[in-house]
Amino acid sequence: MSRPQAFVNARLVDPASGWDGPGAVLVRDGVIVEAAQGAGLGALSDDVEVVDAAGAMLLPGLVDLRVKTGEPGAETKETLKSAALAAAAGGVTSIVVQPDTSPVVDEPSVADFILRRARDIHLVHVYPAGAATKGCKGERMAEIGLMAEAGCVYVTDADRPIVDSKVLRRVLAYAAGFGMQVAHRPADPWLTAGAAASEGEFAGRLGLPSAPAAAEKIMLERDLALVELTGARLIVDQVTTALALESLQRGLSRGLPVTATASINHLSFNEIDIGDYRTFCKLDPPLRHEDDRQALIEALATGLVKIVVSAHAPAPAEDKRLPYDEAAPGAVGLQTLLPALLAFHHEGRIPLIDLIRTVTCAPADLLGLPAGRLARGAPADLVLCDLDAPQVIDADKLVSKSKNSPFDGRRLQGRILRTVVDGRTVFSADA
Template sequence: MMASRPLALINARLVDPASAYDGPGALLVRDGVIRDRIEGADTGAISQDAEVIDARGAMLCPGLIDLRVKTGEPGAEPKETLKSAALAAAAGGVTSIIVQPDTDPAVDDPSVVDFILRRARDIGLVHVYPAGAATKGLKGERMAEIGLMRDAGCVYVTDADRPIVNSKVFRRLLAYARGFGVLVAHRPADPWLSAGAAASEGELAGRMGLPSVPAIAEKIMLERDLALVELTGGRLLVDQITTACALESLERGKARGLDVTATTSINHLSFNEVDIGDYRTFCKVDPPLRSEDDRQAVIEALASGLIDIVVSAHAPAPAEDKRLPYDEAAPGAVGLQTLLPALLALHHEGRMELLDLMAKVTSRPAELLGLKAGRLAKGAPADLVLCDLNAPLVVDPAALKSKSKNTPFDGRRLQGVVRATLVEGRQVYSAD
């Protein structure tokens, strides 16, 4: 069989957090993998028979890996299908998505894991990896078939937005998952303090008359989780840390050598509680938007490395679920297409170096899940994004590929336009 024609991406600014390289260069791609990487402006060694894409100085980096994506398939396809989520991911430079298990039916059985993987293969756009349910039906009572789901292809287990309240169940889960080498993700939120909350507790929520949750609810549950990690030796992924007080607990846990990784969402890096404004339901997310002091603390924790990974927390909701009184509206925001330009705002503002920032959505999640992607190296999958770092962008919900258009970035001016996305060397998105 004749080998496919190679693809050369030249005149690029290579940004590869895995090797700490940020400079001019080119890549040669063939048969779905990176065959050669040339550093410097001289691209004379590139194969003469290659198809050429001239990056014209744009950033060429590994495709983004988004650890927390909700879809509506199976069971709620009007919100989002796997295909519409994949289209949004490709348009946002995201080449791998981990879909959450809170579907209908829940992803608590190997057969549902297999269904998602087969659907993703049929769609043929980006890589789709299922997260399995930690407990049957996401009810927090009995463990799901963790070992069988791992063998079927799930990459970690979680009950998504639902905290596992029963400490005995969570202890068993951590211990059992450790035996299979499975990562457990958990939302740190005390369920009693959080019940019915639509905003963060404080002067603003009180003035607006919104049911609220104190920041301490995050710290309380995280302290319990860290204690059980210490007891069991399990692996924990803290699912969206958003408050300064919880960051103190995370820092102590990591200092004790616990196997703990933490994420935060792009929403909590970009917005604070004031953005609710005149009851803007598109800014209602879960966890709720926090104070500006919390937002700044989260940014500093990201820059210092205390927070390891940034997620889009993509959670589609149709208009009829959002255009309701604020405390009745569904929480959540779509984020696959806005993740990269919103994240780049921290670079443009001088808050983080570009290499460190991009590591949070490329090499770091790849290392955590044991994926081969997330790096620009010979033999690595050619999962790539070409992005014009300085190109201006005004977010238009109508232009989003997601079926739902619930974005808090509506009308926001950002910098960073995705020019092309490649998955295993195939161009799955082009701005042209």
């Protein structure tokens, strides 16, 4: 095991306990053995490596519920190792990889491959999400029970909505029997077919094929009705519009077991950021109106949206440097997730501890993972961050194999100093 470590003189931010203040953490044999809130650790043995945080923020390692890689099948976009390296550089210690690879993660052998590769890489925790339907085609239900046994943490067809309501009903009901959650993208496929932007004056001026915000609301209303019918637990995959937030609020008021996620991209950008056909800002779902972005930030502040994801979706230059409506959607986001999220703290929009909750204990608790907290006996997954350090994002310097970041050139505050997984330092800014 690695040498014991004591992180002292830190600002502990632990949403699970509600603590935001001075403190220290002692790590031994890969677990936290003491988390002193408002105090020091006392006398330490000679074998302990003392890390003086000098007032920097110490928080639990981030848990990212939506990460795409190219492996298996499209390693030129991103490998599991390059994604793990990017996660470590961004303070993300646990990632859930999406199933729409080649082959699709729709049977236990593919999930087992991902878990074995993650063990061999030995950087961050990697959890596979299983496909809800065979081949993510929305036609036949996948082997959900077997994938649950193999270690898949939820099922989803990733970017593809399940159009057939009978199929989705079966998926929800069957997954509920195994205690599995279903993540589903709310998007009416007929209204969104071929769309490259959000419908409105701006898309009209650019001449881009677009989809109305109502497409998200229509599908979400259908999904909520099926949740009410089956009693299954649903993860709303990246809500982006004010209309859908209204539907979500009504569903939660009826006590439906639904949890909504939002991507850091839709919290940080609006449709105007497309500018003169900037393909790094072409996303799926597309960037929305500023009113939708503000509604999403408000939903995050009130707890209506509980989890923020990076929506990490690598695409190489040859897939992005095309005419806008032909370019691949998606953006890398593992390294920019935390500093971009901290912007809402620096702007005074959302308290720091509430922001950190959305990427630590909230996603961990949703999936029943042991991560996301600074407590005795918890895994020693930690991030040391200089909360105020300024940086200008340079996409070319990102660790990901693909460099398609909409944050390229943006000024942010917050710099990862060290990332620790199971007591092992997997990233250091000084290295």
